Amino acid sequence: MCRWLVYAGSAIRPEELLYKVDHSLIDQSMHSKLGATTLNGDGFGMGWYDGPRPPGLFRGIGPAWGDRNLRELSEHLESPLFFAHIRASTGSPVQESNCHPFRYRDWLWMHNGEIHGFHQIKRELVLAIEPELFPHLEGSTDSELMFYLALSYGLRDDPIAGVARMVGHVERVAAAHxxxxxxxxxxxxxxxxxxxxxxYSTQHQSRSLFYSRRIEALRELYPDNANFRRLSEQTRIIVSEPLGDLPGAWHEVPESACGLVDPGRDFLQDFHPEPV
Incomplete structure (x- = not known):
C-alpha cells in the first residue's frame, strides 16, 4: 500500500515534514511501521497550493528517498497547504501518471488502499465517469479512477456526498460480480x-489514519518545541502514520469516518456509502 500526508496551516517548507522529523515521510518510504508493506518505493508525488491558481504538481517514478529534485524542491518552496504521497503499487505499472496526488483543475486527490477485484470490474467502473471528465483520466490505477468517479458523482459541489456515492457505486458493481x-x-x-x-473499508478494517492535536494543546504538552510556537492555531497535519514519537500529539481517525479541515470549523463525522 502507500503512505501520505496533508499539511494545512502556516506556510512552511515541505522539507520540514518530508525529511526533518524523526519518522518523516521519507523515513516511512523505507521503514513504514503501520503500512501493509515496509517499503514504499514505487514512485512519489507532491502537490501544493501557493495562491489563487491551480495547485503545482511534482511526481516521480523512483523511490522518494533517492530523488534529488524532490529534496531540492521541498527545501525551496513554501506552502500553506500541500499533499505528499509515497507509493507501493498494488499491481498497476510504475509510471508517472499512476503516482499520486492526482489533479483536476483546483482539486487534488490521493489515496491509500485498493479496490479488490479491480481488474474484473474496471470497464464497468470507467463507463460511469462523465464524458467530459473521461479525457482527463491519464493512468491505470484504481485510485485515479475513484477520483474521477467522485467528480462525476458531485465531489465539487458536496465532497462528502460525492465520495459516498463513489463508494456506493463501487460496492454495488463489485457485489454484482x-x-x-x-x-x-x-x-x-x-x-x-x-x-x-x-x-473507510467495506469490511471495517481500514488502513491507519491520524490527525494532529490542536497546536495550543501541543504547546502545553511540549513547551520547549520551537516548531509548535511558530505555527498558527489553525495548523493541522493528517498522516497515514504519525511523524516522530511525541506521545499525545496524534489522534486516530475513527473507523468509517470523514472529516473537514477548515479554519474555525473542523469536524469529524460518520461516513456511510450512498447507493446510486
Missing amino acids: DIRDPMQMTIATSDGEHVWVFR
Missing part, C-alpha cells in the same frame, strides 16, 4: 481552501 469486501481506502482531497479526509 460476487466480489467481497471491495473497498479499502484512506483518502484526502482538497479544492485549495478546504481539505476533506476519509477512512
Whole structure:
C-alpha cells in the first residue's frame, strides 16, 4: 500500500515534514511501521497550493528517498497547504501518471488502499465517469479512477456526498460480480481552501489514519518545541502514520469516518456509502 500526508496551516517548507522529523515521510518510504508493506518505493508525488491558481504538481517514478529534485524542491518552496504521497503499487505499472496526488483543475486527490477485484470490474467502473471528465483520466490505477468517479458523482459541489456515492457505486458493481469486501481506502482531497479526509473499508478494517492535536494543546504538552510556537492555531497535519514519537500529539481517525479541515470549523463525522 502507500503512505501520505496533508499539511494545512502556516506556510512552511515541505522539507520540514518530508525529511526533518524523526519518522518523516521519507523515513516511512523505507521503514513504514503501520503500512501493509515496509517499503514504499514505487514512485512519489507532491502537490501544493501557493495562491489563487491551480495547485503545482511534482511526481516521480523512483523511490522518494533517492530523488534529488524532490529534496531540492521541498527545501525551496513554501506552502500553506500541500499533499505528499509515497507509493507501493498494488499491481498497476510504475509510471508517472499512476503516482499520486492526482489533479483536476483546483482539486487534488490521493489515496491509500485498493479496490479488490479491480481488474474484473474496471470497464464497468470507467463507463460511469462523465464524458467530459473521461479525457482527463491519464493512468491505470484504481485510485485515479475513484477520483474521477467522485467528480462525476458531485465531489465539487458536496465532497462528502460525492465520495459516498463513489463508494456506493463501487460496492454495488463489485457485489454484482460476487466480489467481497471491495473497498479499502484512506483518502484526502482538497479544492485549495478546504481539505476533506476519509477512512473507510467495506469490511471495517481500514488502513491507519491520524490527525494532529490542536497546536495550543501541543504547546502545553511540549513547551520547549520551537516548531509548535511558530505555527498558527489553525495548523493541522493528517498522516497515514504519525511523524516522530511525541506521545499525545496524534489522534486516530475513527473507523468509517470523514472529516473537514477548515479554519474555525473542523469536524469529524460518520461516513456511510450512498447507493446510486
